[in-house]
Structures are given as C-alpha cells and as structure tokens.
Amino acid sequence: MNARPAPLPDLDGCISALSVVLGKNGLYTKREDLARYETGARYGAGRAAFVMRPSSTAEVAAALKICAQHHVIVVPQGANTGLVGASTPDESGRQAILSFERAASTLKVNHINRSIEVSAGVSLSKLNDFLESYGLWFPIDLGADPTIGGMIATNTGGTRFIRYGDVRRNVLGLEVVLYDGTILNFMNEVRKDNTGLDAKQLFIGTSGQYGIVTRAVLEVHPLPQNTATALIVPSSPAGALDILLELEEQFGPQLTSFEGISKTALAAVLDGVPQLRNPFLNEQLPLYSLLVEVSTWNKGGASLAVDEALERELERAFEAGEIENAFTQDAANLWSIRHHISDSLKLKGKVIALDVSVPRDRFVEFRDEACAEVKRLADFVLIADFGHLGDGGVHFNMIWPDGVPYDAERVERLRTAVYDLVAAHGGSFSAEHGVGPFNAHYYERYVPAAKQSIQHLIEEALASRSLGNTLP
Template identity: 50%
Template sequence: MSGALVQVLRSLLGDDAVLTDPEDLVRYEEGWRYGKGRALLVARPGTTAQVAATLAACHGAGVRVVPQGANTGLVGASTPDAGGGMVVLSLERLNRRLEVDPINRTAKVDGGLLLSALNEALKAHGLMFPIDLGADPSIGGMIATNTGGTRLLKYGDVRHNLLGVEVVQADGTVLDAMNQLRKNNTGLDLKQLFVGTSGVLGVITGAVLQVVPVPVQQATALVGCASGEAALLLLRSLERDLADVFTAFEVISAQALKPVFAHHEGLRNPYGAAEPPAYTALVELASTLPAAALDLPGLLEERLGAFLETEAGEAITDVFMGRAEDLWAIRHHVSESLRQEGKVLAFDISVPRSRMAAFTEAARALLASDYPFVRCCDFGHWGDGGTHLNLVWTEAGAPRPASELVPELQQRIYDLAVKDFDGSYSAEHGVGPHNQRFYEAYTPLSVRSVSGALKRHLDPEGILGTTRLD
C-alpha cells in the first residue's frame, strides 16, 4: 500500500515533494520540545489544490495524516505517532500567497507562510501581525494552536485577529471561508471551529488576518515587587490609568531571574549584587503617536511615581527604566537559563488574574511540603492570566527518577490549577499527545461529546492528527 501511495503522491506533487528516505524524514518526526515518532513518508504540497489532492489520496488509501507547519509547537501535536504508518503533511512549501490590503488593514496568506515573512512584508506598509513570539511558526500552525504571545494584553490572541480561513477537510474537500470583513453577522462563524484544534478537524491552508500599525515609540521598565499581590495591584493601577497604551505586563520570580544573570554575563543585572525581590514586573507601553505628541517614557515614569506614593506602592522595591531590547532580553533568556540549572518540568497554566499570586503561593507550599528538592521558577504573562510554572531540580538530588516524578508532579500541579483555582492546564500551547490525558481528565463530558461529534462529522474515518477530542 505504501509503495502505491508514494507513486500516487509523486504523480500529484512531483518527486521532490514526497520524501521517503529515513534520513530525510528525521527533522519532521521530532517536535520542538515533545513528540517523537516515525513517519511513513512526508508530503510537501505547494498549493491548496495539492493539499486537497494529497488528503483525498490518503483518505482513499485509509492512511492517517498529521499536518505540520513549522513544527514549533510544544505539545507534540505536529509529529507522527510511533507506529510508522502516518503521512506527515508538511506545509513548508505552501507559502506563496501574501496579499496585503493596507487600507482594509488585512493580509491574505498561505497557511505555511512563516510569521517572520509576513511581518517583513507588512513592514513596508507600517503594519505588523501583533502576535509576538520567541519562535517563528507558520500562520496555519498559529491558528491551529490559537497562539497568544507576550502582547496578548493589548492585541488579543490569534482568534481575535483572524477574519477568515481556508481549510481542507480530511477527504480533500476545500472549505472556503476567506472572509475579509470585520462585520459579517450572517450565521455560524465557521472559522472558529478550526482555531485551537491542532489540525484534527481540517488542514488550514489559508487565512485572512487583521493587522495593526507598528508603534513608533515604546517605554519599558522593570519594577521590583515584594510579593505577587503587589504585582497584581501594580497591574490594576497601570491598566486603569494607561489602558490605551498598555501593551505588556510580564512577571518574573526571583527564582527564575537569578539563573539568567548567572548564565548570561552579557546581560546587565539592574539589581547588581543585591538580592532581587520576590517578583520583577516588565512593563511596556507603546503608541503610534510620535514623541512630540506624547512623551511615553515620561508618562510611564510619572504613573509609576504616582503609584509609589500610594499605600500599595510601599511594596514596590525598585523601578528601572530602560531600552526595550535590553529589558526584553532578560525576559527572553529565562527558559534557556533554567535548562542549565538541571531537570526542568515546564507548565503552561492560566488562572483568573485575581488568583495568580495565590495559586503560585499554593504551588510553592505544595512543593515545600512534598518535594523540597524542587525549585519553583515561575515567570510569564500575568497581564493575561498566564504563567510558565517551571519546576527545576537536579537528578542527583532527587529521591526518585524523573520518569516517576514528572507524571506525579504534572497531576498534582494540574489538579491544583484546574480544580482549586478554576484554571487551565494549557493556557496557550494547545492540546496534543503530551497533555491528552489531562484533556480527558478535566474536560466536561458534555463538551467532549460535542467536540467528538464535530470530529466524526468532519473526519469520519479519523485520519487527521494524533489528538482526540472525544
């Protein structure tokens, strides 16, 4: 069967678009952080019509398919399983369509187009797609995982910036919902069915995106906070006074901050030799108004100064104004620095913003009581209720191997977030094989029933993806 399918796909796509050599398959078989399997072959269509033909051929042959964009996901949803019988449908060559309408402020793109290529094209029009990430994903992958990023506080996630999609269903049927309108109240908003579903309902081959003007100035500061509650009071104050220009509010714990300066001597430590406070907030304002019309750094300094004069401001230990690139460099080096500290178990969690500090303290108390050898090195997007709760320990100092500790810690932390704090076990990374069991544990049966019915309707043979929705 595989030999016949290879011949069919090569006749449809061309010889160089179908990879079967084991050495060529390796980079498509392993994910960015999780997910490592074996592929039957890799198909690399270059047009929507070729995607449709590929899926029709696989559907007819009864061969399962996993869609893959830039393969930068963090839950293993873009890689094949271990069986060796799945086709990886790579969209890396589906990247030619890029139509910018600067007056409508939209971009019509192929699903395989990279975020960096989109922003490079938008730059000439003074525009950008406002989802800011450390990785360089494909647009289709961003839609399939509903990517958030560091400036969600101002611009929202992908879902908020998506106007239309083009999707190829499992049997090769093309669904054209490439709406370019912001106002179109004519029935079911079909595109939303495919956002955040990891490609298991259909392969996203095109999109219409809302884009925004590039800010012409920024103001950035690091603010030392004696506690998590102090950080939340600062957030509330800045949001109340500066909502029109408030773009980011990132929070880094002392435990996550210290390894950054220990492993990156080139980064300036604003605290010098002093011990950093419990939390450091990275605050960013941005505006399209020129400095002559709005003194953004002055505004930020004045508002921070006013907050320091309040009772809540007594818990602020330090304020450092600085260049955006210098302060963001500190934030962006956290994950890499923690990996040099030992074994890292990373969580992508969200809870209601008002409960973020309490949740973090509860997690620390749990670890101190039952896992004293584990450090909680948390940081993340407190402005939108997300935190990357990173647990770090040395293998030599642990009483049990990581193979036992990891699933146990996952269960304990997720139970705490979901059951005790009304949170989510996956704030922005999506659902995939890495967290499938938690989807099944925490998703209400009624929701799984409806999701499963949609999956069976759109993909009755179950050929798309490795994630289960039912």
C-alpha cells in the same frame, strides 16, 4: 456493537500516487531525509512513513485525498515549534507528516482594510518583516518563530495578549482543507458577519483536529510609534495585581504587556546568557519582577510621550510604597531577558513545563498554593515560573536538577497536583500550548463532560474525513 478496526494503511500505494502529484521535491521517503521532521521542540518523537511538502492548496488537497484513499493518517507540521507533541508522528512508522515549509508564497496586504492574506507556511518573522514597510505588524509576540498555520491551529497568545488578544481575535478568514481533500473557503475580509455559524472557528485552536489551514486573512495593526518599557520590583508578589490595576487605570489600552518573572527564572537567564546585562548589577535579585510595556500608535507630540508618563506613574508607586525599584533603560535588553527564559531553564536541569491560566484575582493564591505543594512533594525541585500575568497566564515551570535521578512517576504526581490546583481555582491546564498527544490524558481529566460530548458530536459528523486526526 463493536466498531470495525481501522483498515491498515497502504503505504506503498500511497507513496506511488503521491510521487505523481508532489514530485521529487514534494515527497521525502528516505530515512535520512525524515529525521529532522520527527522530533518536536520539547515533546514528541516518532517515526514517519514519509514527509509531504506541498507548495499550494491544490497540492495539499490532492495529497490529503490520496492519503485518505490509502488509509494513512496525516500529521500537519509548520515550523515544529509546538510544545505538546502535536506536530510529530507516533512511533508506528505508519503516519505521514505534511510539512508547510514550501507553502509560503502568499503575502497580499490590504492597507486600507488593515488586513493581509497569507499562506499557512509563512513564518511570523517573515510576515512582520513584510508588514514593516507598510507601517503595520501582526502583534502576537512569541519566543519562537512559528508559521501562521501553526499559530492558528494552536491559537497562540504571547506577551501582548493583554492589548491585542490571541490569534483567534485577529483572524478574519481562513481557507481549510479537510482530510478527504475537500477545500473550504472562508476567506472573508470583513470584521462583522452575523450570517450564522462562524465555521472558521472550528479550525482555530483545535490543532488540526478537523482540517488543515492553508491560507488566512489576518487583521494587522499599526506599528507602535512610542514605546516605553520598565522592569518593576513590586513590594511583594501579592502587590503585583494592584500595580496592574493602577497601570490599566492610568494607560488603558496603551498597556500592551504585563509579564511576571520569578527570581529563579530571572537568575537562570542571567547565568545562562552572560551577554545580557543584569539590571540589578551587584544587588540581590528580587523574589518577583514585572516587565511592563506601554505603547501608542500616534506619531510625535509632547502629550504622547509615554516614557514620561510611565516614569511619573512609577515615581508615584515608589512614593506610595507599592514598588521597591524600577528600570526603564535599555528596553531591548529587558525583552531579551524575558525571551531567553525558556532556553535558559534547560541549562539548570530537566524542565517540567506547565502552561496554565487562572482568573487574575486568583493568581496570587494559586501561585502560593502551587509552590507549597511542589515543595511538599519534592523539595529539591526548583520552581521557575514566569508569564503573562496581565491575562492570568503563567508558565509554571519546574526544574528537576541533573544531579537527581529522574523519576517519571513522581513528575506525573507533580504535574497532576499543580493541575488539580489550577482546576480548583477555575483555570485551564493548557492556556496557550494546546492539547496534543502529550496532554491527552489531562484533557480527559479536566475538560467538562459536556464540552467533551459536543466535541465528539463534531468528530462523528466529520468521522469519514478525519481518519483519526483527532483529540481524545
């Protein structure tokens, strides 16, 4: 039996009804107003039918109900910093964008509970600016400045995952609106609740597939009071994991970051952002570097001097031949180097960005094999990998030089070859960035059939509500 074709959207009727609910400031229909919403940070560029800008959960629910009644597919959008094309419309001109830029009014901290209620449209920087006066922060550290709703939808990780985990680990409660306008209230503030299905998890990391997050209760953490940072040169890239284990044994949960940076990635930053100080001065850049951070919440006390403890550990590692060099001065400069990598790579050519993860013990073998395979398939392509070595994540970025005619089919072969190696090592082709339209065909290729089957069962249960707002 063939499925009935989806009804055509009634755009005029939808716009007419929405104008009553959202008003002039809450609904954009003119082409000149839509352009800035239609292109993603890296991938995704389409044509929107209109843009909705609700300012409350009630307006989100009313808007989604109207869109459902008029058969209009909705694409939720936060800060539009995503990297897989999930926050932009297709090219049909029939999809609507639901922007959260006006839904950013709620910030209610519970200092004793160490939690905060926050609107989905609040940016990460605004949240942490607000929390600072309470001596707290939301420690998901990213190069971009996304909204909280977008971070929840994609379950972002960041550079301090090794200590604080991903967004999922720090979400206590959610408010969600389904695509038919139904409001679900899971706004719990408790950390322990074994009363059955933890339904909020359906809406974390699924890119708005089942519904749209409008508010959240987040666990927040004390601001670090003592922090030490070092840029370390291991004796070999293969020795990086031995250093990681040593630091974990020495510092335990005080180890907050353990990032890897390849020579090509480091060189791109120092060439592209001349105001940053080169810690190596006139020395040759190392093949691989490690950016390490150790921090404590405790205030004062000689026994809590993590900078001295880190210095002693680095001296031991140097004497043992585990490291060749280390820099512990000017932490802000070292972190600026790390956060400028992605933008700096764009200056070298067209970036072929892969966000992958493998078990930590497989990282060195995977990296060696992936570099060799890329060189075999396209020896002119630069490899500029960096990322969260402490949790097995790596941004295995390749750069197609501007002087070489771009070959999309060859790029696809490169991507697939690297992803095949990731799968062979028990890893994930999308460690942090999500699936989205750009990665949909890789989802079909690499996600186990049993997992796909479970997802489709959930989709069928919500089919009358989703209107096609689904993953593959």
